[in-house]
Amino acid sequence: MKLLEGAVDHGGSLGRAWALFPNASRPFVDLSTGINPHSYPLFDLPATTLSRLPEAARTRDLIEIAASTYGAPSPANVAAAPGTQILLPRVASLIAPGKALVLGPTYAEHARAAVIAGHEVTEVRDFAALADADLAIIVNPNNPDGRIIERDRLLALAAGLRAKGGLLVVDEAFMDVGPREHSLAGDVGQGGIVVLRSFGKFFGLAGLRLGFALSDAATVERLEAQFGPWAVAGPALEYGILALADIGWQDAMRASLTKASARLDALFGRFGVLVAGGTPLFRYLRLADAADLFSALGEHGILLRHFADRPHVLRAGLPGSELEWQRLESALVGWAARREDKSKGSKQ
Amino acid sequence: MKLLEGAVDHGGSLGRAWALFPNASRPFVDLSTGINPHSYPLFDLPATTLSRLPEAARTRDLIEIAASTYGAPSPANVAAAPGTQILLPRVASLIAPGKALVLGPTYAEHARAAVIAGHEVTEVRDFAALADADLAIIVNPNNPDGRIIERDRLLALAAGLRAKGGLLVVDEAFMDVGPREHSLAGDVGQGGIVVLRSFGKFFGLAGLRLGFALSDAATVERLEAQFGPWAVAGPALEYGILALADIGWQDAMRASLTKASARLDALFGRFGVLVAGGTPLFRYLRLADAADLFSALGEHGILLRHFADRPHVLRAGLPGSELEWQRLESALVGWAARREDKSKGSKQ
Numbered sequence: 001m002k003l004l005e006g007a008v009d010h011g012g013s014l015g016r017a018w019a020l021f022p023n024a025s026r027p028f029v030d031l032s033t034g035i036n037p038h039s040y041p042l043f044d045l046p047a048t049t050l051s052r053l054p055e056a057a058r059t060r061d062l063i064e065i066a067a068s069t070y071g072a073p074s075p076a077n078v079a080a081a082p083g084t085q086i087l088l089p090r091v092a093s094l095i096a097p098g099k100a101l102v103l104g105p106t107y108a109e110h111a112r113a114a115v116i117a118g119h120e121v122t123e124v125r126d127f128a129a130l131a132d133a134d135l136a137i138i139v140n141p142n143n144p145d146g147r148i149i150e151r152d153r154l155l156a157l158a159a160g161l162r163a164k165g166g167l168l169v170v171d172e173a174f175m176d177v178g179p180r181e182h183s184l185a186g187d188v189g190q191g192g193i194v195v196l197r198s199f200g201k202f203f204g205l206a207g208l209r210l211g212f213a214l215s216d217a218a219t220v221e222r223l224e225a226q227f228g229p230w231a232v233a234g235p236a237l238e239y240g241i242l243a244l245a246d247i248g249w250q251d252a253m254r255a256s257l258t259k260a261s262a263r264l265d266a267l268f269g270r271f272g273v274l275v276a277g278g279t280p281l282f283r284y285l286r287l288a289d290a291a292d293l294f295s296a297l298g299e300h301g302i303l304l305r306h307f308a309d310r311p312h313v314l315r316a317g318l319p320g321s322e323l324e325w326q327r328l329e330s331a332l333v334g335w336a337a338r339r340e341d342k343s344k345g346s347k348q
Numbered sequence: 349m350k351l352l353e354g355a356v357d358h359g360g361s362l363g364r365a366w367a368l369f370p371n372a373s374r375p376f377v378d379l380s381t382g383i384n385p386h387s388y389p390l391f392d393l394p395a396t397t398l399s400r401l402p403e404a405a406r407t408r409d410l411i412e413i414a415a416s417t418y419g420a421p422s423p424a425n426v427a428a429a430p431g432t433q434i435l436l437p438r439v440a441s442l443i444a445p446g447k448a449l450v451l452g453p454t455y456a457e458h459a460r461a462a463v464i465a466g467h468e469v470t471e472v473r474d475f476a477a478l479a480d481a482d483l484a485i486i487v488n489p490n491n492p493d494g495r496i497i498e499r500d501r502l503l504a505l506a507a508g509l510r511a512k513g514g515l516l517v518v519d520e521a522f523m524d525v526g527p528r529e530h531s532l533a534g535d536v537g538q539g540g541i542v543v544l545r546s547f548g549k550f551f552g553l554a555g556l557r558l559g560f561a562l563s564d565a566a567t568v569e570r571l572e573a574q575f576g577p578w579a580v581a582g583p584a585l586e587y588g589i590l591a592l593a594d595i596g597w598q599d600a601m602r603a604s605l606t607k608a609s610a611r612l613d614a615l616f617g618r619f620g621v622l623v624a625g626g627t628p629l630f631r632y633l634r635l636a637d638a639a640d641l642f643s644a645l646g647e648h649g650i651l652l653r654h655f656a657d658r659p660h661v662l663r664a665g666l667p668g669s670e671l672e673w674q675r676l677e678s679a680l681v682g683w684a685a686r687r688e689d690k691s692k693g694s695k696q
Contacts, residue, residue, distance in 0.1 A: 016404075231557075
């Protein structure tokens with residue numbers, strides 16, 4: 001392979017961090033993703049989850065629990081896959097090549113997947129413009145700015161697209177910590193809608209690779225045919241079944257993440273950094289000297305996510321431990337002092 | 349989802365076994381697959397293989413080791429995927445819908461994947477007939493009968509297909525224990541060839557989901573684009589890197605499997621069951637009363653693989669422990685005695 005890293009940066013790569021900040025304090029505090037640093041508790045897996053083919057009955061269990069937890073009409077409306085990423089080109093291929101509109105700026109892989117599927121792809125900034133699409137793609141809440149599109153507007157858009165054989169894709173990767181009343185998970189039976197849900201982000205288990213597509217039953221069957229039997233690995237099945245059923249953990253985690261994100265906003269606020277949006281799993285920062293903050297923190301071994309095409313914004317995930325909070329705070333103190341020096345220097 | 353189990357049986361499902369043989373001795377001795385019962389030694393994984401996104405650098409390591417162990421021209425000729433199964437429709441979609449010919453009887457998923465990709469699919473029995481294909485698919489060594497097509501014949505076929513823009517797919521799922529001089533892994537740089545390699549069968553880790561497509565660099569890039577970043581889960585990366593590099597284990601395992609398969613042939617031979625082919629990971633049995641043997645062993649909790657459309661053949665994987673060997677032997681003793689009684693009965 002000729003690795004994909006020349007392509008889009010998505011955060012979450014320590015290899016990239018080492019290359020960018022070779023002299024930084026280690027270990028890195030990786031705030032470059034929106035992955036929960038507080039993973040669902042790890043447990044020992046029976047050896048057979050690795051040695052045997054995944055059992056069809058376990059896959060059925062996973063699908064049933066996912067349908068219930070996400071609020072899909074029924075298990076027939078849920079397809080499981082080894083990560084949401086691998087679903088994107090398959091979902092974009094559900095309709096014939098046409099006009100794909102992505103509500104941006106957002107997660108870059110949607111546009112890439114739609115191009116692979118043969119669509120003519122445009123990023124639009126205005127929700128109303130999506131009505132012209134054959135394939136309309138929305139991340140809700142949006143990554144990185146946390147923008148929410150309300151459910152009734154989404155349903156109206158879906159109805160329009162459905163009437164002309166189009167498709168609305170709503171990527172709800174962060175809806176576990178979003179305003180769930182705006183999820184379309186319960187509406188996928190209407191047809192013309194695919195909702196994507198990610199397991200790894202909220203449950204902090206991104207290495208397992210587990211994601212879901214929710215849609216009408218016929219579309220779910222088409223997607224499952226593409227993946228064939230044994231699409232989800234043994235370890236992902238076992239973690240998925242346990243964690244998705246654990247509503248107590250989920251509710252407590254939502255509360256705890258909301259608290260942590262408020263703490264992060266307060267911390268950035270102390271240093272004059274505006275938090276302009278986000279979700280409880282990541283914050284969206286807007287500041288004139290974003291590149292400077294990115295570098296200053298990076299040199300202290302703290303990784304934020306920057307965006308090559310948007311020099312005035314950054315995304316910050318949540319620190320996982322008190323030590324990580326302290327390292328972030330002291331790096332911000334250092335950055336603010338340097339900034340003050342510079343500003344004095346420029347006044348003299 | 350509406351589960352795929354109504355569809356093709358592939359062996360390896362204990363759920364199916366429980367339904368078929370509710371009164372059988374437990375635990376089942378599962379000889380219904382060609383998966384090595386002697387897994388690569390399990391080891392503890394760092395929590396980060398589950399919690400973090402898979403690192404691009406680790407994927408590169410895996411690809412490099414796979415290229416070397418499988419004998420691909422270079423890492424640029426290798427794409428990694430979460431299992432070979434999920435590769436099949438993507439590989440079949442590499443060329444425009446046309447005439448797909450599968451050399452059969454063989455693993456049923458190839459025909460299914462080619463249909464999904466829009467091809468008109470026919471199973472042929474004669475290697476020479478494949479020359480008429482746009483997409484020719486061969487499992488080598490074949491599953492279930494172990495048939496080998498020699499490398500020079502494959503290369504001649506590939507040249508013919510390539511000349512007309514066609515594609516030869518060689519599924520080498522069992523080539524780790526096959527006559528490796530007939531592998532096309534080293535020839536994929538010529539173009540018009542995709543070789544599939546499975547990690548889970550030989551290494552006995554089918555639950556991890558790891559497979560590879562070897563092809564020319566441009567085709568590998570096309571496949572990788574379909575899977576996107578993070579296609580292989582953290583645990584599969586770590587096991588793949590260690591196990592594929594462990595040539596000592598591989599050589600010793602090949603010798604040990606060859607010995608075990610000879611022992612299995614001798615055991616079946618004692619009861620007059622003809623072993624008509626196979627590989628060191630499974631044996632292909634031909635007998636008039638195959639259905640009777642399947643049921644008799646199943647009632648003793650020993651699962652073979654039967655084929656709905658071929659009532660006179662069975663496939664048997666290798667027992668994993670001495671206890672499993674003994675259970676197989678005593679079940680065969682019981683079957684032979686019953687068969688003798690029946691035969692006496694019918695003579696009286």
